[in-house]
Amino acid sequence: MSDVHAGPAGLAHQFEDLEQQHETDTLGIWVFLVTEIMFFGGLFTAYAIYRWFYLPSFEAGSRILNITLGATNTAVLIGSSLTMALSVRSAQLGKRKALIVFLILTMILGGVFLGIKGVEYHDKFVEHIVPGIDFAPQGEVLQHLAPGGLNHAQMYFFFYFAMTGLHALHMIVGMGLLLVLVLRARRGDFSPHYFAPVEVTGLYWHFVDIVWIFLFPLLYLIGGRY
Amino acid sequence: MSSATLEPRTDARVNYLNADYGWKSWLFTIDHKRIALLYLASITFYFFIGGAFAVLMRIHLIDPQGALVQPETYNKLFTMHGIIMIFFFLIPSIPAVLGNFLVPMMIGARDLAFPRLNLLSWYIYMIGGAFTLYSLIHGGVDTGWTFYAPYSDTYSNTNVVPVALGVFITGFSSILTGLNFIVTIHKMRAPGMTWFRMPLFLWSLYATSVIMVLGTPVLAITIFLLGLERIFHVGIFSPALGGDPLLFQHLFWFYSHPAVYIMILPAMGVISEVIACFSRKRIFGYKIVGFSSVAIAVLSFLVWGHHMFVTGQSVYAGLIFSVLSFLVAIPSAIKVFNWTATLYKGSISYDAPMLYALGFIGLFTMGGLTGLFLASLATDVHLNGTYFIVAHFHYIMVGGAVMGYLGGIHFWWPKITGRMYPDGWARLAAAIIFIGFNLTFFPQFMLGYLGMPRRYAFYPAEFQVLNVMSSAGASILGIGYLIPLIYLIWSMRYGPVAGPNPWGAKGLEWQTPSPPPTENFDEIPIVTEEAYAYAKEEPSGV
Numbered sequence: 001m002s003d004v005h006a007g008p009a010g011l012a013h014q015f016e017d018l019e020q021q022h023e024t025d026t027l028g029i030w031v032f033l034v035t036e037i038m039f040f041g042g043l044f045t046a047y048a049i050y051r052w053f054y055l056p057s058f059e060a061g062s063r064i065l066n067i068t069l070g071a072t073n074t075a076v077l078i079g080s081s082l083t084m085a086l087s088v089r090s091a092q093l094g095k096r097k098a099l100i101v102f103l104i105l106t107m108i109l110g111g112v113f114l115g116i117k118g119v120e121y122h123d124k125f126v127e128h129i130v131p132g133i134d135f136a137p138q139g140e141v142l143q144h145l146a147p148g149g150l151n152h153a154q155m156y157f158f159f160y161f162a163m164t165g166l167h168a169l170h171m172i173v174g175m176g177l178l179l180v181l182v183l184r185a186r187r188g189d190f191s192p193h194y195f196a197p198v199e200v201t202g203l204y205w206h207f208v209d210i211v212w213i214f215l216f217p218l219l220y221l222i223g224g225r226y
Numbered sequence: 227m228s229s230a231t232l233e234p235r236t237d238a239r240v241n242y243l244n245a246d247y248g249w250k251s252w253l254f255t256i257d258h259k260r261i262a263l264l265y266l267a268s269i270t271f272y273f274f275i276g277g278a279f280a281v282l283m284r285i286h287l288i289d290p291q292g293a294l295v296q297p298e299t300y301n302k303l304f305t306m307h308g309i310i311m312i313f314f315f316l317i318p319s320i321p322a323v324l325g326n327f328l329v330p331m332m333i334g335a336r337d338l339a340f341p342r343l344n345l346l347s348w349y350i351y352m353i354g355g356a357f358t359l360y361s362l363i364h365g366g367v368d369t370g371w372t373f374y375a376p377y378s379d380t381y382s383n384t385n386v387v388p389v390a391l392g393v394f395i396t397g398f399s400s401i402l403t404g405l406n407f408i409v410t411i412h413k414m415r416a417p418g419m420t421w422f423r424m425p426l427f428l429w430s431l432y433a434t435s436v437i438m439v440l441g442t443p444v445l446a447i448t449i450f451l452l453g454l455e456r457i458f459h460v461g462i463f464s465p466a467l468g469g470d471p472l473l474f475q476h477l478f479w480f481y482s483h484p485a486v487y488i489m490i491l492p493a494m495g496v497i498s499e500v501i502a503c504f505s506r507k508r509i510f511g512y513k514i515v516g517f518s519s520v521a522i523a524v525l526s527f528l529v530w531g532h533h534m535f536v537t538g539q540s541v542y543a544g545l546i547f548s549v550l551s552f553l554v555a556i557p558s559a560i561k562v563f564n565w566t567a568t569l570y571k572g573s574i575s576y577d578a579p580m581l582y583a584l585g586f587i588g589l590f591t592m593g594g595l596t597g598l599f600l601a602s603l604a605t606d607v608h609l610n611g612t613y614f615i616v617a618h619f620h621y622i623m624v625g626g627a628v629m630g631y632l633g634g635i636h637f638w639w640p641k642i643t644g645r646m647y648p649d650g651w652a653r654l655a656a657a658i659i660f661i662g663f664n665l666t667f668f669p670q671f672m673l674g675y676l677g678m679p680r681r682y683a684f685y686p687a688e689f690q691v692l693n694v695m696s697s698a699g700a701s702i703l704g705i706g707y708l709i710p711l712i713y714l715i716w717s718m719r720y721g722p723v724a725g726p727n728p729w730g731a732k733g734l735e736w737q738t739p740s741p742p743p744t745e746n747f748d749e750i751p752i753v754t755e756e757a758y759a760y761a762k763e764e765p766s767g768v
Contacts, residue, residue: 014330014337014414016750024339024413031405035443042447042477046462049473132458151461151468158460162451 010194018193025196029203036170040211043166047159047218054155057148061156062223064129064141066120070220073116074212080109081209088202091185091195099198100185106205107178110171117168124157131158163215170208177201241644241741256341257744262327263642264348265318270711272314272355277707279307284666284700290687300683301368302384308371313393314355316623317485319631320492321438322347322403325431327642329407331735331742332425334416334751339409347402354396361385361392370681372482375463375474379455387453394449397442400488404438407431416734418753422516425733425757426509429516430495433523437484437491440527445481448474472538479530487526489623490590491519493630494561497583500637501565503731504580505572508758511564518557525554535606544603551601558594562587577729578652582633585660589625593618596671614674617667625663632659632710639714640724644741647717651709659706665699732758 008018015021051058087102128136129145131154137145145153181201184190190198242259245251252260283303286294295303326344330337338344361367367389369378378386411432415424451462452474461467463474502509509515531539531547539547565587574580596618599605609615640646669692674680678689685693727736738747 012341013745014335014339014341020413024409027412028340028405028409031408031439035401035405035439038440039443039447042444042480043451045477046451046473049470050468053470054468131460132454135460149468155461155468158454158458158462162454 008193009191010189022194022196025200026203029200033203033207036207040163040166043159043163044214044218047163050152050155050159054148054152057145057152058156059223060145060148061153061160062219062221064127064144065160065220065223066123067220069116069120070216073113074216076109076113076116077209077212080106080113081206083109084202084205087181088195088199091190091198092192094190094192096185096188096190099190100182103178103182103185103198107175107182110175110178114168114171114175117164121161124161129153129157131155131161160219163219167208167211167215170211174201174205174208177204239739240743241739242744243644243741245744254345256337256345258326258330258338258341258344259642259742259744259746261344261348262323262325265322265326265351268348268352268355269315269318269323272310273707274711276307276310276315277704279303279310280700281704283307284697286683287685287693288697290685290690290693292683295683297683298368301370301681302366304681305367305370306362309358309367309389309393311623312371312485312489313396314351314358316489316627317400318351318403319489319627320496320634321407321431321434321488322351322399324427324496324631324634324638325403325407325492328638328735329410329428329431330414331738331746332428332733333411333414333419334734334747334753335410335414336745336747336750338406339414340406343402344406347399347406350402351396351399354392354394354399357388357392357395361388364388372478373449373452373474374478375452375455375469375471376465379452379462380459380464380466386456390449390453390456394446394453397446397449400438401442401446404435404442407435408439411435416750416753419734420753422513423753423756424516425495426498426512426515426519427492427495430491430498430519433519434488434491436520436523437488437526441481441484441488444477445485448477448481472534475534475537476530479533480527483530483533484523484526486619486622487522489627490630491522493586493627493634494519496630496634496637497565497586498561499731499733500579500583500633501568502758502760503637503729504577504583505569505574506760507568507572508756508760509564510567510570511560512757515561515564518560521557522554525550525557529554529601532601532606535603536610548601548603552598555594555598558590562591562594576653578647578649578656579633579637579729581653581656581660582629582636585656586626586629586633589621589629589660589663593621593625596621609674611679612674613670613678613680616680617670617674620667620670625667629659629663632656635710635714637729638735639717640728641735641740641742643718643721644724644739645717645719645721646724646728647710647713647721651713655706655709655713658702658709662699662702662704662706666696666703667699669693669695669699732760 011018011021015024083102083105087099087106090098090102124130125134127141128134128138129141135150135154135157137150178201181198184197242257252264255261282294283300286292286300286303292300326338364385367382367384367386369382369384369386373386373390411424411428454460455462455464455469459467461469463469463471465471498509498515529547529551531543532551535544535548596614600609600615600618636647636652673689673692676689678685724740726739729736734751734753737751
């Protein structure tokens with residue numbers, strides 16, 4: 001049905017021209033990001049309220065997290081935003097090779113982030129501080145968490161897993177989108193006139209990064225460690 | 227409105243219905259009009275399931291001791307009635323059916339901005355519905371449609387997780403539809419279709435979409451947390467584990483109060499179209515009616531606390547929520563007064579859509595005014611949790627939203643199918659629905675005021691007369707809903723051919739053939755007039 005109106009490559013049937021299509025695509029992703037803000041917003045609200053209720057437990061929980069890995073991941077993710085921005089730039093300039101290289105670099109950095117996150121999750125399993133599944137901390141960890149009450153410490157780790165887990169899920173979706181972009185770029189779909197999918201995916205990727213920029217201080221830094 | 231002159235069309239013309247045949251042409255369609263029909267069939271299915279639960283409840287309540295089912299079953303009946311009617315009928319009703327069909331046509335576009343996303347919305351809706359049906363078959367849920375914690379996350383022994391998952395998934399269908407409408411209305415308008423030339427239906431759908439996009443994600447994350455808590459037994463909302471049940475209510479109503487406006491705003495848009503057409507007048511105070519939709523959308527996010535006056539929320543928060551709730555009455559009243567002013571000295575004809583519109587104005591006014599009782603702190607303490615609440619929100623949602631939906635279906639049916647329905651039956655059904663509705667729900671105001679609590683399977687014997695009246699009304703209402711189902715299906719095959727504009731209505735959608743071609747317009751129209759230029763029309767031109 002999309003070939004009723006013959007138009008330039010990439011133009012869908014409902015649009016008059018590529019400019020209208022490009023504006024529409026970008027507005028669409030911005031509205032989508034607003035819904036994402038509201039989605040994460042509910043979780044951040046709940047986190048803020050319980051942090052206020054049970055500050056000692058939340059601070060104790062925060063101090064158990066591995067700040068080195070968290071900081072490394074922050075750097076990795078900011079780096080991936082840079083390579084993502086460079087991919088959009090390459091697409092705008094019509095540099096296909098550079099576009100593919102930067103997209104793959106972004107994917108690699110995303111993969112590194114998820115790998116490090118996996119190591120952190122693994123540590124939590126080893127320490128028996130996975131809420132709901134295996135929450136029975138022992139030894140030093142127990143001594144550290146016990147004063148605030150284990151239930152409340154478990155809530156902290158529930159938020160840790162829920163927030164970073166949802167964030168990681170968004171990263172995985174983003175990497176899937178990047179893979180599609182790489183394949184399409186190899187096929188030569190994009191040109192300086194038509195690169196909206198790259199830009200739209202880029203906006204999504206930056207958004208996911210920004211979520212982490214908030215998660216990192218909330219979960220790792222403001223725990224009374226410094 | 228368009229510059230193109232219309233030539234007479236023959237019925238044999240290719241349109242969106244006969245362009246292609248076979249189940250694939252429907253299930254893989256990206257045509258907004260076909261997707262609208264997919265929604266129409268699905269929500270009608272859910273409407274009659276939800277209606278069946280209501281019938282069972284009303285039969286049960288004929289007797290003070292309960293005539294039909296066990297109390298546990300009764301709890302499931304009102305829960306499933308609420309969940310199905312709200313999430314699977316009312317919220318998608320006007321936006322996903324009439325909105326899908328009309329938004330591109332009214333602004334002069336070939337399709338929505340994201341046609342594939344639109345089809346995806348329908349599939350998401352169906353998947354969410356499947357989870358809900360699954361839980362229904364496996365014994366249902368008894369938490370009430372509000373899923374209040376800690377009952378839902380700790381104590382209920384019913385299928386909370388599948389239903390919660392169903393509601394969670396369906397929410398994304400609503401989000402994506404809202405997103406599609408917002409972007410379409412911003413970017414796809416035909417040349418000359420300025421914001422203040424748009425039909426008011428689009429203003430109301432735009433406001434609705436804003437609520438869908440901002441509110442629904444919050445419900446999604448709330449339900450998500452509730453599900454995690456139920457599965458993993460960690461404290462989020464359950465006080466036994468350190469959680470706060472009030473937080474659940476805050477998050478839930480942050481979406482679910484605006485959701486009331488998701489249901490009523492589109493109906494208000496339909497009423498504006500119908501009133502203008504059948505009074506042959508431009509709507510009185512076009513801009514203020516349009517802006518009142520936006521005002522309702524904004525205020526809708528600031529009033530959720532009025533559901534929590536008696537739950538332990540601070541008194542000062544209660545005061546502020548009370549005042550803000552009263553403010554919603556202003557844009558709502560503006561609409562009612564402006565519709566009435568539109569009728570004044572109009573050339574009114576009483577076709578079926580107009581009967582629904584007039585019914586809407588009366589019933590919505592009743593529902594709105596009784597809302598003020600509930601927005602006042604003191605009277606709410608008495609009325610909260612009684613049948614007064616039940617009557618109030620049914621006046622808004624059934625007397626308002628369903629009347630608006632049926633009015634809209636009758637108004638645009640000739641455009642959607644190209645056929646007319648039997649006028650006499652349609653007017654009769656509208657009258658039956660109006661009478662049955664009032665007989666069902668007016669006694670419930672009295673029951674509630676006398677103190678009968680909602681959600682109980684038994685009641686004291688002195689309430690029996692009013693309950694029997696209500697049940698009798700429900701049976702009349704049920705018949706009223708079955709009649710349109712029959713004659714509308716009948717009309718698709720046997721109804722007289724309607725022609726492009728049977729009502730002599732304004733608006734771009736009436737300037738293409740009925741049913742419209744797949745691409746809506748042969749040429750994208752150029753708009754040179756305001757939305758309701760009825761005054762300029764010579765009577766002979768109709």
